[in-house]
Amino acid sequence: MRKLFAEFFGTYWLVFGGCGSALIACSNNTDGMNGIGYVGVSLAFGLTVLTMAYAVGHISGGHFNPAVSFGLWASGRFSAKELAPYIVAQCVGGLAAAGTLVAICSGKAGFAIDNTKPGAFASNGFGAFSPDGYSMQSAFMAEFILTFFFLIVILGATDKFANGKFAGVAIGLALTLIHLISIPITNTSVNPARSLSQAVFVQGEALSQVWLFWAAPILGAVVAGLVYKNLLQDHSEA
Secondary structure (H helix, E strand, C coil): CHHHHHHHHHHHHHHHHHHHHHHHHCCCCHHHCCCCHHHHHHHHHHHHHHHHHHHHHHHHCCCCCHHHHHHHHHCCCCCHHHHHHHHHHHHHHHHHHHHHHHHHHCCCCCCCCCCCCCCHHHCCCCHHHCCCCCCHHHHHHHHHHHHHHHHHHHHHHCCCCCCHHHHHHHHHHHHHHHHHHHHHHHCCCCCHHHHHHHHHHHCHHHHHCCCHHHHHHHHHHHHHHHHHHHHHCCCCCC
């Protein structure tokens, strides 16, 4: 249960901090102050993972993402019997964070979730619901490739031969870079729990398109796990 609570809190923080920055601070012009923009949102997502990696990573492994759990399983570092409980804890954490954001944002006059617009409530999408109009094929390719390399970074940074003290930094910066690349394409997922949490509250096309943001990241993560295990990992004794 300690592991599952760690995954719940880690995923909650990721969605609350990352999506919250996009919803609340991205384009805020209150009192003449500019919003944080894409760069700020990218940093926010990276910082959520970096901080929670050190806060609870030693308890659960710091997945906070179903795709990461699948990738670690494919690489032989995670038990299949733990996949379902971890994914449930991650999804519940994401949904709880999204619900909190609805409650906070509802305190501002005029707040409403317009599910006819791309990126509504920080949701992910493709085609007409891509922030910059990218097709389903482009979205799938981006999510697959970016999750693939995210897992390569995770597996390499946490390898028994790596300097584990800096793993959280490498992983957090990798997620920042991923967002810098792909916010215009899909609003960046690489995390099925993060996508589901927003889509549930947006409904409409965001919910009908959420399948891609499960399929592409999980497939990319599994391929990365197999590639790292069979092509990159040093199987000699430490």
